[in-house]
Amino acid sequence: MTDVIGRFFKYLLVFVLGAGGLVMALSHDRLHVYQSALRETSPQITMRYEQLSVDMDEAAVRRHFAGVNLDCFGQPREANGLGDRVCYAPIDAVDGNAALTLALFFNKGRLSVAVVHVPWWRHVGMKKRLLARYGEPGSGGVTDKDTPILRWKLPNGDLDFVRDRDLNPLNWSGVVWLGKDSSR
16 A cells, blocks of 8 residues: 555655646746745835836836836847837836736837736736736737636726736736827
């Protein structure tokens, strides 16, 4: 009997290590973010999505996120599809919920997209906070990978959040503000 139990635990250990190795291999490009989040202390911020605007330039965004050390650099718009300049910062929390990073994208010098990356284990908490703050979302559609999203229509743009947590615990969710051009 003990031989059967011992064999079971040996196979279970091999399975768990194999599954863990597979998850790590599929997420190697994200591990540095988790390493930074676990080793360093970063700011806790309040997003104030309603105050973001496509009229904000980089200086206005830096004032809006005072105390956050934004690292900004130019890149071709084709590289990410979101902007020709990005400002990035590690953050510990947003609106009281654990977070990993803040990324702000600019087009022609103006804010176009803001993204907060939320760790897998805080997906449900962020979803609850967004529902409490903005109410029930409208129809959101799906991402380019057919993942259902929740979408809230704000006066200054759309706020999107992936409806369901990913199966891979190293993948994060993103709260994405897509600015609305006031001239439209």
